[in-house]
Each structure stands twice: as C-alpha cells, then as structure tokens.
Amino acid sequence: MARLSGRDPSLLRRINSTAVLRVLRSHFGRAPLTLTDLAHATELSRPTVEGVIEGLVDAGLATEAGEEQPGGAEHAARRGRPARRFRFRAEAGHAIGVEIGAHRIAAVVSDLTGEIAGSVTQDVEEDAPAAERLAQAHTTVAELIRVNAVDCGSLRAVGVGTPGIVEADGTVRLSTALPGWTGLALGEKLRETAFGCPVIVENDANSAVVAERWQGAAEGAQDVVMVLVGLSPGAGSLIGGRLHRGFGGAAGEIGALHLLGREATPERLLSTTDEPLHPLDETAVARVFALARAGDERAERAVERFVQRLVHDVAALVLALDPELVVIGGWASGLDDVLGPLRAELERYCLRPPRVALSVLGESAVATGALRLALDEVESELFSVRLD
Structure with missing residues (x-):
C-alpha cells in the first residue's frame, strides 16, 4: 500500500491541485476568484496557487475570467491592472x-x-x-x-x-x-x-432513488425507499444518504415477493377479466386505474387488490430499513389515488410510518x-x- 509522505512532490501537487479545483467548482456561477481568494480558501501560499492554476488552465479545467471593470478602460487605467480572476470550466x-x-x-x-x-x-x-x-x-x-x-x-x-x-x-x-x-x-x-x-x-x-435525492422528492433526505410501481415492482434504497445495493446487487427486488407462497400473481390481481395482464403492458395498467377512478366496480376491486399487495411489499422494506421517506414512481407517477390508500395501510402495518410522496421526476428519474x-x-x- 502506498504511504502518504510530504517528501513526494507529485503527491503534494495532486493534493494542492485537488484543493484548488474543489474551491473553483464550489464557486461556479458566482464571482470568479482571484489568486488571493484561492490562497485564503485553500490555506496554500499564493505562489503555490499560481502554479496550480497554470496547470489547471493547461488541463482545460480552469480559465481566466474576462477583465470587466466598472467605468470602462479609463477607470481601469487609473486603478492599475486588475487582479486576475479564475473560474471552473464546466464546459470542459x-x-x-x-x-x-x-x-x-x-x-x-x-x-x-x-x-x-x-x-x-x-x-x-x-x-x-x-x-x-x-x-x-x-x-x-x-x-x-x-x-x-x-x-x-x-x-x-x-x-x-x-x-x-x-x-x-x-x-x-x-x-x-x-x-x-x-x-x-x-x-x-x-x-x-x-x-x-x-x-x-x-x-x-x-x-x-439517486435522482430523487439529487433533484426530486427526496432532496435532503438520508434514509429513503423508492418504489418503481409495476406488475413486477422494484425498489431502490438509500441508507445514510448512500445507495444500498446489497451483497450481490439484488437489494429491493420486491417483485419476487409474490413467489413466497402467494396464489395470485400481480398480473391477475390487477386484471378486470379472467385473463392476466401482460407484465409489461403499462397501457393496460393505466386503463384499469382510469376505469377505477371513473367508478367501474370491477376495476375498483382490482386496484384495491393491487394496492393491498403493494402495501405488503413496501411494508416489508419499511420494517426492515425504517426510512424517513417512501417515494412512489414508475407508471404510478401521476396516479395520486395510490398514495392515500398506501399511507393509510402503512399506518396499520408499520411501527413508525414514513412519509409517502409521489416522484417529482416521473419518467425522467x-x-x-x-x-x-x-x-x-x-x-x-x-x-x-x-x-x-
């Protein structure tokens, strides 16, 4: 294993370069930073920062910002040459x-x-x-x-x-x-x-689930379960803000729970006829939910059966992981009528019911x-x- 040592100049250069680049990146979209600004923020000497900046500019990761001075060139001339300012090149x-x-x-x-x-x-x-x-x-x-x-x-x-x-x-x-x-x-x-x-x-x-935490319904949350609802649902989980994949990448495969001795498959639960739905037929699923909203009794019973099964699957994850938030996505995005029954049933089954929210990102998640x-x-x- 490599050992950290202050005698390794290449290692020190990498550390210094990373420190300066982090500061530039964190200030992206705000006023460009001078060498002095960067020296203060990184606690490096100004000559060190100057050397690092030259390397970052050569690598295309930083660029010198334009010299825009209030009052025009005459005002700039009276004040002397302005300090050089640099920004992170997001377009790199x-x-x-x-x-x-x-x-x-x-x-x-x-x-x-x-x-x-x-x-x-x-x-x-x-x-x-x-x-x-x-x-x-x-x-x-x-x-x-x-x-x-x-x-x-x-x-x-x-x-x-x-x-x-x-x-x-x-x-x-x-x-x-x-x-x-x-x-x-x-x-x-x-x-x-x-x-x-x-x-x-x-x-x-x-x-x-990573997307919803980044810019969706789970922003700021640390312990999250997201369920992609379907006839074979799957779930993604964050524990302490980190993706939980499981030992072999199979964590959250709740679509397999119907194999545990249950008689009816999800395709039959949501069917309004004697024939099961095709597992990938999202249009047929949406049609059943639309009929239920319109008051069709057979569709209402089908949706009730399906939601009850979904609740059991989600409750298993909630009891195991104790998340603060459950996000519902997949083809259920936009089907707000799923949320009410889901919240009510989780109240019954879970020791500490989590918040339940619909995906913000929908199909783009x-x-x-x-x-x-x-x-x-x-x-x-x-x-x-x-x-x-």
Whole structure:
C-alpha cells in the first residue's frame, strides 16, 4: 500500500491541485476568484496557487475570467491592472445518463456541474432482442450528442439504468423484463463499442432513488425507499444518504415477493377479466386505474387488490430499513389515488410510518439518476487524490 509522505512532490501537487479545483467548482456561477481568494480558501501560499492554476488552465479545467471593470478602460487605467480572476470550466467535459428500459431508451447530457443541456427519448419494442436494444441505445446517445453539439472527446463518464440485478462490473445477472438481458456484460459492451469512457451500469430503481435525492422528492433526505410501481415492482434504497445495493446487487427486488407462497400473481390481481395482464403492458395498467377512478366496480376491486399487495411489499422494506421517506414512481407517477390508500395501510402495518410522496421526476428519474452516477464517477476522478 502506498504511504502518504510530504517528501513526494507529485503527491503534494495532486493534493494542492485537488484543493484548488474543489474551491473553483464550489464557486461556479458566482464571482470568479482571484489568486488571493484561492490562497485564503485553500490555506496554500499564493505562489503555490499560481502554479496550480497554470496547470489547471493547461488541463482545460480552469480559465481566466474576462477583465470587466466598472467605468470602462479609463477607470481601469487609473486603478492599475486588475487582479486576475479564475473560474471552473464546466464546459470542459460532459456526462451522460441513459435509461435502457422495456419500452424506451432515454438519454440526458450535462456539463461538469450537472447543468442539463438536453435529452432525447426513443421508443423500443418490448420484445426487441438484446443486440437490437443495444443498437437503439447507441442511436439514442448519438442523436443526443448531435442535437446538443457535444464533442465526443469531452465525454467523461456515462451512467446507465436498466431493469434487473446488476453486478458491480455492469453485468446483468438477472433480468426478466428485457429479452436476452440476463448474463449480458452490458458495461463491457458499452465501453468497448460506444463511449470510450467509464460506463457505470445500475439497476433502474437504484438510479431513480439517486435522482430523487439529487433533484426530486427526496432532496435532503438520508434514509429513503423508492418504489418503481409495476406488475413486477422494484425498489431502490438509500441508507445514510448512500445507495444500498446489497451483497450481490439484488437489494429491493420486491417483485419476487409474490413467489413466497402467494396464489395470485400481480398480473391477475390487477386484471378486470379472467385473463392476466401482460407484465409489461403499462397501457393496460393505466386503463384499469382510469376505469377505477371513473367508478367501474370491477376495476375498483382490482386496484384495491393491487394496492393491498403493494402495501405488503413496501411494508416489508419499511420494517426492515425504517426510512424517513417512501417515494412512489414508475407508471404510478401521476396516479395520486395510490398514495392515500398506501399511507393509510402503512399506518396499520408499520411501527413508525414514513412519509409517502409521489416522484417529482416521473419518467425522467432513471436517466437522471444514471447521469448523477456518471457525475459521481467524474467527480471522484477530479476531486480525489489517488495513491499510485
């Protein structure tokens, strides 16, 4: 193991560079900083800061701000040369978040501060084979890059959210939603054929809960469960603000709870006929909820059965994790009538019922969370000191 030592000048340069870059990044969007400002903020000497800044400018991560002086050039001349000021170059790189789902591919791109520049969504057939779905993902990202005039060389990381149990290396160990997805080395294939930068692959519900904490219903919350409601629901969890994946990446797979001796599958619970719904037929599910709201008795009974099963699944997570907040997303986003029964039933089943809220980000949650994971990878590279 490498040992920290003040005698290693390269290590000291990395530490100093990281300290200055962190300050510049934290001040992005505010007034540019002088060398003196940076020296005070980092507690480094001014000559050290000046040397670091030169390196950051050469690397394209910092730039000198324009010399804008009140009163024009004559006023500036009387005062002498103004202090040089510097800012973080958010445009120096980009990150992309991608959702590869059953019915669509969605992609979103941002600069290095997370400011979203644009998004693209394309439909995909639910029975599309793996190779076709991957090709569609490449096409969607290429369109995103083209529309937003992003230089491919500026890509720093790509995050991908997808249904299934995903291992740490980006291999999909199990996915019942997407044909040919089980066993697919998704991260490796995307790194080799598409992006030329780090690719982080995560379960879709895990990506969604990260997104809701970043800029959605769970902002500021530390212990959160997010449920992507569907006929095979999944959940993502944050414990102490950190994503909980479980030992093998299978945490939150509550869609498997119906296998524990229950007679009725979710597809039958929400059916208003004698035939089960197709597990991926979101339109049919929305139609049942719409009929229930309109007063159709059979649909009302179906929704009641489904919500009761959902409550049991969510209650299992709540009792195990004791979250402060449960966020409901997936195709249930916008179906506010789910929340009332869910809150009431959790009151009955849970020792300390959590707050329950609807997703703020809706359909964009998975791609947005994947983007946040990509940005985390970029920030780890930029702002951490690695020991060689």
